[in-house]
Amino acid sequence: MIKRKLVIIGGGSAGMAAAIKAYELGEKDILIIEKNAYLGGILNQCIHNGFGLHEFKEELTGPEFMSRFSDKVKELGIDYRLESNVLSISGNKVVTYTNKEEGLVEVQAEAVILTAGCYERNAGAIQIPGDRPSGVYTAGQAQLYVNCYGYLVGKRVFILGSGDIGLIMARRMTLEGAKVLGVAELMPYSAGLNRNIVQCLKDYDIPLYLSHTVKQVIGDSHLEKVVIAKVDEKMQFIPGTEMEFDCDCLLLSVGLLPNVDLFNKLPLHFSKTRGAKVTQAMESEIPGIFSAGNVLHVHDLVDYVVEEAREAAEGAVAYLRGELKREGHVYDVNPGVGINYVVPQKLYIDDVKESCSFKFRVTKPMKDINIVISEGENVIKKIFKPAIVPSEMEIVRLKKELFKKEGSEIKVFVEERK
Amino acid sequence: MKELICITCPRGCHLQVDDNLNVTGNMCPRGAMYAKAELTHPVRMVTSSVNVISEIESRLPVKTKEPIPKELIFKVMEEIKKVSVKAPIEIGDIVIKDVLGTGVDIVATKNISR
Numbered sequence: 001m002i003k004r005k006l007v008i009i010g011g012g013s014a015g016m017a018a019a020i021k022a023y024e025l026g027e028k029d030i031l032i033i034e035k036n037a038y039l040g041g042i043l044n045q046c047i048h049n050g051f052g053l054h055e056f057k058e059e060l061t062g063p064e065f066m067s068r069f070s071d072k073v074k075e076l077g078i079d080y081r082l083e084s085n086v087l088s089i090s091g092n093k094v095v096t097y098t099n100k101e102e103g104l105v106e107v108q109a110e111a112v113i114l115t116a117g118c119y120e121r122n123a124g125a126i127q128i129p130g131d132r133p134s135g136v137y138t139a140g141q142a143q144l145y146v147n148c149y150g151y152l153v154g155k156r157v158f159i160l161g162s163g164d165i166g167l168i169m170a171r172r173m174t175l176e177g178a179k180v181l182g183v184a185e186l187m188p189y190s191a192g193l194n195r196n197i198v199q200c201l202k203d204y205d206i207p208l209y210l211s212h213t214v215k216q217v218i219g220d221s222h223l224e225k226v227v228i229a230k231v232d233e234k235m236q237f238i239p240g241t242e243m244e245f246d247c248d249c250l251l252l253s254v255g256l257l258p259n260v261d262l263f264n265k266l267p268l269h270f271s272k273t274r275g276a277k278v279t280q281a282m283e284s285e286i287p288g289i290f291s292a293g294n295v296l297h298v299h300d301l302v303d304y305v306v307e308e309a310r311e312a313a314e315g316a317v318a319y320l321r322g323e324l325k326r327e328g329h330v331y332d333v334n335p336g337v338g339i340n341y342v343v344p345q346k347l348y349i350d351d352v353k354e355s356c357s358f359k360f361r362v363t364k365p366m367k368d369i370n371i372v373i374s375e376g377e378n379v380i381k382k383i384f385k386p387a388i389v390p391s392e393m394e395i396v397r398l399k400k401e402l403f404k405k406e407g408s409e410i411k412v413f414v415e416e417r418k
Numbered sequence: 419m420k421e422l423i424c425i426t427c428p429r430g431c432h433l434q435v436d437d438n439l440n441v442t443g444n445m446c447p448r449g450a451m452y453a454k455a456e457l458t459h460p461v462r463m464v465t466s467s468v469n470v471i472s473e474i475e476s477r478l479p480v481k482t483k484e485p486i487p488k489e490l491i492f493k494v495m496e497e498i499k500k501v502s503v504k505a506p507i508e509i510g511d512i513v514i515k516d517v518l519g520t521g522v523d524i525v526a527t528k529n530i531s532r
Contacts, residue, residue: 037474044528047465047466047467047479047481047527048465049463049465049481050427050428053427053428059427059463060527061465061479061481061527062479063479063509063527063528064509064527064528067509067528067529146467147467147477147479148467148475148476148477149476149477150467150469150476150477175464175466175491175492175495176466176495193428193430194423194430194432195423195424195425195426195427195428195430197423198423198425198430199425199462203462203488300428301428387432392428392429
């Protein structure tokens, strides 16, 4: 059996960033395994700009951002396999993969980082009512077709879900000559970034119907019509609010889910994000198995994916050197009032070098509130937020000295301002 | 007083601009620049992909090197759609020089080796 110190599953931005970081920290026996014929993952099809403002202090397109990492991987000579499909990870860190040239390969890793990204919820996942004609695509699939193959999937388009990919695709299809009739969003607020509402919808006079969803898909063999209707607070359709759109294409931008399939056979627990529960080092409940990026929780910015992947690489390197002890004082980290989830779920404070980060999202848009991070009665940090929305992940970095090692729980919650 | 949402970065600041183009609500200087431009001569980046003759790819992603006047977006798209290029191509290679006399080049945003 082949032996490797560090095996990274997934050669997208997270996997490449983790590999580069581990290499720079001195662990050079790395193997990246990527299913596609190229490195870079989903950024290859994200040809719009807006990437890299944090990472490179300039605005890049997806392929430009990704190239900076793939160039570096190649320059450092980090080993990778393309068109290679990982079949399993065992509890004792044997990674099994296949490809055309090598056949079936088993690698005994000392540490594993899963950076397999996420996948899109599809028509089946949201039990969309009505017929099952052709012409219904996930937004990311349509993005791949138009950007990488030059194939426009529709001329008259309706979009369900206001996630960023849906908004980006509204603009993209408009630029390519399609008529985008509207975007319906089930929630009373958009799931996408404000800037995308402005530059993808308002710029092209595309209406956004909040608190609306698809009531019926109509089409014999190909999509002919979509009926949408308004929903009340209990998400029930309000009679008489139906609107019909003649269209040949329905795009779904209704959420992303961490691609944790490879973790399903391991004795792991999963958090509300659907990613594996992790410590501050991005280490799962099995020592030496880490995860980072969208496979852990879905991020809105690749810049933050890259940052998290580096934390996982630091964790993996510390593990390889016997420095992740998981001893001493440990906290459970839990979301409180107004918070949807927090990553990480466990904090081994004695393993922290200087500081650790908490990433979380609020449950709904709020104004004029405090975010509080507390350890029992002790308030570690209080941050005033004039406005906060679920579509933007918050990151708070805290110095090790702030923790008093008294309670067993750290809570992140929203506090009304007096 | 006008209200705008800044599109310069994902933060999306809520900007207020008064009649003398004084900007508030911006977390960084780029917000003020954006608001002033938006109310005088709005500009946008355009990204798309063009046909490429290559062994490995069928499309080459491209962008306007600088933002172009907003009203020219569709005209620039017409120019972009006419183009076909041949590999090898490197990031930054000019695909269309000075598109529509704007002084802005359309450049490649991906390396395609063959």
